[in-house]
Amino acid sequence: MTLAPVWTPYCGAAPDLGEWRWNLDPILLLVLAAATGLIVVRLHGPRRLFGLAAVAVLAVGFVSPLCALSSALFSARTVHHVLMVAVAAPLLAWALPERRQGALLLATAVQALVFWVWHAPAAYSAALSNDLVYWVMQISLLVSATWFWGEARAASAPAAVVALLAAMLAMGLLGAILTFAGQSVYAPHAYTTLVWGFTPLEDQQAAGLIMWAPASALYLFAALGRLGGLLGSDVEARAA
Incomplete structure (x- = not known):
C-alpha cells in the first residue's frame, strides 16, 4: 500500500470546507508593517497610494484566508499568483521611481519564464x-513581474503595447494548456480538492480558465x- 505524501505548504494544511483560516505569521506581519511604514515615510502623493495599495494586495494574498485556501485548491493559488504579478506588481512599479532601463524585451521574457517555471509540476x-523554496517562488514572481x-x-x-500583449499571450497559453491537459498534474492537490466540491482536474481547469481569461x-x-x-496624444498634437 502506497501512502499519499504529506505536503506541508507555508500556508498550512489544506482547510476543510468552510474553514476560513487567517495567516498570522509574526515575521510576515512584521515585514508587511515595516513595508507600510517605509512607504508612508519615504513616498508621497500618488506613489504613496500605489505603494500602500500594493501592500494591501499582498496582505490579501498572504494573510487572508486565501493563503490557506491555496493549500487546498490550485485555482486559489492561481488567484494568489495573479494578484501578485498582475495587480501588486504594477502597483509597486508605479510606486517606484520611473527609470528607463531599455530592457523591456528581457524583462518580458524573464517574467513569463519565471511564471511558467514555477507552474511546472515539479517546481510547484x-x-x-519547503518554506524556503516557497518564498523563492513568491519573491521571484513578484520581483520579475515588478521589473x-x-x-x-x-x-x-508602441513598445509597451507589444510587451503587454506578449505577456497576455504567455499567460493565456499556460492557462489553455492547463485547461485542456486532460489530467491533473499537481500532486499536492490530488487529495485536497474534493472536500471543496472539485475533482483535482476540475480545480486545475478552473485555474487554467482564470489564467486564460x-x-x-x-x-x-x-x-x-x-x-x-x-492615440489621444496624437489627436491633441494634430489639433494643436
Missing part, C-alpha cells in the same frame, strides 16, 4: 514542500490603456 510541488511592469511603464507606448485580460486592458493614451 517543491514550493509546497516587467516598470519597464513597460518607462517604454514608449481574467488574468490575461488585465494585460490586455493595460495595453489598451497605453494605446488609448498614444
Whole structure:
C-alpha cells in the first residue's frame, strides 16, 4: 500500500470546507508593517497610494484566508499568483521611481519564464514542500513581474503595447494548456480538492480558465490603456 505524501505548504494544511483560516505569521506581519511604514515615510502623493495599495494586495494574498485556501485548491493559488504579478506588481512599479532601463524585451521574457517555471509540476510541488523554496517562488514572481511592469511603464507606448500583449499571450497559453491537459498534474492537490466540491482536474481547469481569461485580460486592458493614451496624444498634437 502506497501512502499519499504529506505536503506541508507555508500556508498550512489544506482547510476543510468552510474553514476560513487567517495567516498570522509574526515575521510576515512584521515585514508587511515595516513595508507600510517605509512607504508612508519615504513616498508621497500618488506613489504613496500605489505603494500602500500594493501592500494591501499582498496582505490579501498572504494573510487572508486565501493563503490557506491555496493549500487546498490550485485555482486559489492561481488567484494568489495573479494578484501578485498582475495587480501588486504594477502597483509597486508605479510606486517606484520611473527609470528607463531599455530592457523591456528581457524583462518580458524573464517574467513569463519565471511564471511558467514555477507552474511546472515539479517546481510547484517543491514550493509546497519547503518554506524556503516557497518564498523563492513568491519573491521571484513578484520581483520579475515588478521589473516587467516598470519597464513597460518607462517604454514608449508602441513598445509597451507589444510587451503587454506578449505577456497576455504567455499567460493565456499556460492557462489553455492547463485547461485542456486532460489530467491533473499537481500532486499536492490530488487529495485536497474534493472536500471543496472539485475533482483535482476540475480545480486545475478552473485555474487554467482564470489564467486564460481574467488574468490575461488585465494585460490586455493595460495595453489598451497605453494605446488609448498614444492615440489621444496624437489627436491633441494634430489639433494643436
